[in-house]
Amino acid sequence: MKHSLSSNQYYVTLLILFFLGIMALSVFVNDIDLLSSVSVPVGFSATVLTFSAGPKGFVISLIVMLAISWKLIPTRSERVKKIVHLGLILVLGFGCKSALKQLTEIPRPYTEVLTQNLLIPQPSHFYNLSSLQKNEVIAEMGGIVSGWRTSQWQGERDYSFPSGHTIFAAVCLAFFGNIFLRNGRYLLTLAISAWAMGVAYSRLWFGMHRPIDLLGSVVFVLLIYLFADKLERLSDKILSWCLKAKLG
Template structure:
């Protein structure tokens, strides 16, 4: 168990480097970032956004099973363990969001630019928030149409970041489970993908650096027992 905790902690520190550096720098989000780069980051963030996130989970789960050469029963058990960890993270995220109620960066920008109070914005129902975003940004040249649509789709609170918890959990699962099996390329690719997802959430105006940092720490807490359970499976390299 101590080795699992050590690996997951090292992975957590790695994932925290980027948002921590942004937080320390005092960087503040504003629209107008290079649109080509934003579109690329949007494509990355969409791998987590519903419904594509479910497909990403299925693909990653399947690849974990292949990498570990598990027999059918152990493969099913691993499927349950991995996806239970992901669902648990999303459940914790929803509970915290409803309690903390932190506005997204783009919502505070709407307040400054279009004089829409965050309190007023979040008192509206989700469909009304979406309609308000679409209406207020119809003539806003600084925000491309696809980003307006993304904002209108995601009108919930900021803290913590569900996208980060999803991607960070998969990266930490890879570090905890696949690294000792020498699946270094897989671990590297999943970790870089997770960091890209985290960066996309800030640059798209959806989250603050602290959202990402706390989300990563929560993911680590959830991943440690999941990694331990996965390590007890029989029928392949994990046996």
């Protein structure tokens, strides 16, 4: 474990700073009013940020980040290894995320708004509704809550903990931030850090998550990266197996 910590100090440092950033963010924005009016620039910016780490936009974000970092990885074989390693971490992260949501069954914050407006008796009741009923309940908030927010609520009606968007942002921050730092690209490191914080904030702003969801997600990714050496060896074995299968 000591060797893992020293050899992956950039991973660990970036994730710890992300964790501390979210803690500070939660102190300053712990009173987000989900019923407040929303300007177009604010709503659009939050939507773009959350889209960039969501089920439909994360591929675009990955392509952009890979394109930026491509020439910073010296050889073709090293690039392939990095991509396989990244893919393994993402599969592990998203797979465990889905399992944890079902295990914890914590309602999303916006269900509290639905409860306060007497549309459901309590937040947990939302998850007993059919898909159509969930849509109808959220639609009834249309005259009270900004469409920027309700459109997100319609698209994500599963449980709250952990945050898949934050897991993706944390993985990208650790993976690509490590490449940028090792190559002295500090502005790129700052840019990806700002993007990750923006994604985290957007999840709070939309009422999709609580700070503990985001913090737990970062801790989860940190635990994965503490074993990054073993994951790299596993990804090397997977790559070797694929090459042998192709040649065979």
